[in-house]
Amino acid sequence: MTEPVHVIGMGLGPSDLTASHLALIERATVLVGGKRHLSYFGQTRALKKEISSPVSGVLDFIEQNMAAGLVVVLASGDPLFFGIGKTLIARLGADNVFIHPNVTSMAAAFARLKLPWQDAAWVSLHGRENMSALATAMDDRALLCVLTDPKNDPWAVKKQVDSHAYAWQMWVLENLGAPEEKVSTMDAHTDADTVFAQPNVVVLQKGELAVPSGPLRLGTPDNWFVHEKGLITKASVRVLSLAALELAPDNILWDLGAGSGSVGIEATLFLPDGFVYAVEKNQGRVAQIKANVARFKVKNLSIFLAELPQGLTDLPRPDRVFIGGSGKNLGQVLDVVATVLNPLGRIVVNTVLMETLHPAVSKLEEKGFRVSLTQAQISKSRNMPWGRRMDALNPVWIIVGKKGKL
Incomplete structure (x- = not known):
């Protein structure tokens, strides 16, 4: 029976390998890896194959040599975090690949900074034009790890940081x-001639929200509001929802499950x-509403x-x-x-x-309301190296219940 290919994450280097990792490498008939990784094991007797382009050739080589004995593949960091693990599983099948995880650059970066990272997000700019994804992540998250490359380097990340509504560490x-490891902060005082060594990663931690770029308006940009993890009625949907309310100047409006308060504040x-x-039931979001009320100097909102x-x-x-x-209490809320x-x-x-959708419509009709529905399917442009493409946001149902006859 053919033994599965063992893919060993190198972590940050050979010192992160365990005794069991080293035993597998010593027993390997074939050892596959990048040039730097193979150089650590020059004395092993295994047949060595350097990973190079096209990767399909390396995959062919691995597949052809599996029957000859143990094939071990050395991968940077963790093989399933932007590593070769995914590619090998797709080619050989999950049953024919055994993954040995190790420390990722993301984990190591937060360890160096002594920052808990269970709520962190990552964005990869490595080998891709992905600044729009970074902009979205900065709107939604407070702690980010950015994987860079020589083109999308820390200076490119800083341009995005400088244009954002929040201040960032x-x-x-x-x-x-590596022995030449270096950790540094980057801010307005960083020398413009600084060149950062490759490889490097960037960590961003959200600070205070800057002063809004303008006054409250219809379709106020999402990033002008204090909010968390994208939990905000997006500007385009907010406009449609306010139109559906058909507000009169002297109306009393209840904003229930207010979240960041964006709809009520704009109303x-x-x-x-x-x-x-x-x-709002969440104390943290109540604090966000208060902050947004103060930011936009709103007087007629409590x-x-x-x-609920x-x-x-x-x-x-x-x-x-x-x-x-309103969560699972929507029926009770509509009753009241x-x-x-x-x-x-x-x-x-x-x-x-x-x-x-169905319970809301049924409850409103049961109460004698005339109901109409709108599905808002919004797509936003995303810049690509040669043009733009459209990214779809989550579809939103806007349910309108009208009481009495107009």
């Missing part, structure tokens, strides 16, 4: 695990004589910390209700809202879940 980690533009009551539908009957009766989040909503009022529910 930026570190560059060069030659991780105040249309309520010079009205008021918004934002209800915030309530509550688990608790506390709703204590609020002034609404003319309009926007429900951006339908009862207290003023005559000729409107309820707008946003959802990305099919499981929410």
Whole structure:
């Protein structure tokens, strides 16, 4: 029976290899790896094959030699983190490949900085034009590891950082695990002639939000609001939802499951004589709403910390209700809202879940509302080296319930 190919992650270098890794390498009939990795094992008796382009030739070689004995492949870092592991599994089949994970450059970078990284995200710019992905990640996440290359180097990352609404702490980690390893911060005082050694990775940690580039407006850019992990009604959907509410100047609006408060805050533009009551159950998001209210100097909005539908009957009766989040309590929330909503009022529910769509429509119709549906399927352009392509956002259902006859 043919033994599976063993793919060993080298971590940051030979010192990260365990005794069992070294025993496999010593027993190997064929040893495959990059030139630098093979140089560490010049004394082994195995037939050596350097990984070079095209990789298909290396895969052919591995497949042809599997029957001859143990084939060991040496990979940088962790074989399944931007390594050759995925390619080998696709070619040979999962049963014919055994992966030995090791320390990744991402793990090592956060270890050097002593930063917990369970909530971190990564973006790879290595061999790809992916700045739009970095921009999106910076909007949504607070801690990032960026994999670079000679073209998409730390200076290219810094251009993106400098154009962002938030201030960022930026570190560059060069030659991780090597004797010449270097960790440095990068800021406005970094010498413009600095050249960073390859390989390197960049770590970004989000700081304070900068002053908005302009006043509150219809379709206020998402990154002007304090929010977390993309949990915000996106600007394009926000515009459609506000249109669906058909706000009058003196309306009372309830913004339920308010999140970052973006819908309620933007609604105040249309309520010079009205008021918004934002209800949110998460203490952290209540803090975000407060920060956003302060940023945009909103005067006609109050915030309530509550688990819906608790506390709703204590609020002034609404003319309009926007429900951006209520979880499994949506039916109970609609029961309350339908009862207290003023005559000729409107309820707008946003959802990305099919499981929410039918219950919401059924409950509104059960309460005698006239219901209409809009599915918003938004795509945004993404720059490519030779032009643009479109990236689709999650489809959103906008459910409108109208009370009484107009």
